[in-house]
Amino acid sequence: MCEQHPCWHLALGLHPYFNDQHTQQHLTDLADAVGRNKLVAVGEIGLDFMLDTTLEGFSIALQERWFVAQVKLAQQEKLPIIVHSRKANDRIGQLLRQLNFDQGGIVHGFSGNVQQAQKFTQLGFKIGLGGNLTYERAAAMRRLAQALPLSDIVLETDAPDMPMAGQDKGQPNRPDELPRVLAVLTQLRLESMSEIAMQTAVNTATVLRLN
Numbered sequence: 001m002c003e004q005h006p007c008w009h010l011a012l013g014l015h016p017y018f019n020d021q022h023t024q025q026h027l028t029d030l031a032d033a034v035g036r037n038k039l040v041a042v043g044e045i046g047l048d049f050m051l052d053t054t055l056e057g058f059s060i061a062l063q064e065r066w067f068v069a070q071v072k073l074a075q076q077e078k079l080p081i082i083v084h085s086r087k088a089n090d091r092i093g094q095l096l097r098q099l100n101f102d103q104g105g106i107v108h109g110f111s112g113n114v115q116q117a118q119k120f121t122q123l124g125f126k127i128g129l130g131g132n133l134t135y136e137r138a139a140a141m142r143r144l145a146q147a148l149p150l151s152d153i154v155l156e157t158d159a160p161d162m163p164m165a166g167q168d169k170g171q172p173n174r175p176d177e178l179p180r181v182l183a184v185l186t187q188l189r190l191e192s193m194s195e196i197a198m199q200t201a202v203n204t205a206t207v208l209r210l211n
């Protein structure tokens, strides 16, 4: 599909949701796929401590094993990573520093405080803001969206997940809902809509090294 649509870009990774199914062979396959395809990033990869980590397949040790292996692959291939982090911001930051990962990337669907966001941006990451922002009750998220420099933000939908406010929960989220995230961000910030649209697009292109 990415070959058919030049404005689409591919990222591949072993997601923590399927942590219990990953095998060493999948890592080998991923490394092969990185060599064969024009990937813009390895991802989503990450740690999800909201999963039941008492289960063997989702234990912290196993999650970290797959995550670390993929961070090393990305570093070796000089690719950014797209990070999935739930209740794991501090640990992910610690591991990225230990591994001297310096390719940056996106922490998508970011949930955390300004200090945690800054630790990621210092490592060359952008902060992905998406549908959560469209919920009026998301006060902490909205404060974060106001506090971050515009140069640190990228917009996302996480389609088909993370439904927007008012969207029927049974309906998949779609990439063309993205302007709703932009509209809410414009309400929250001092910059104009066109400025936010322009700068977040530049941020995405920069971090994923798109032409």
Ligand SMILES: [Zn+2]
Binding pocket: 044, 083, 084, 085, 108, 109
């Ligand atoms: Zn995710």
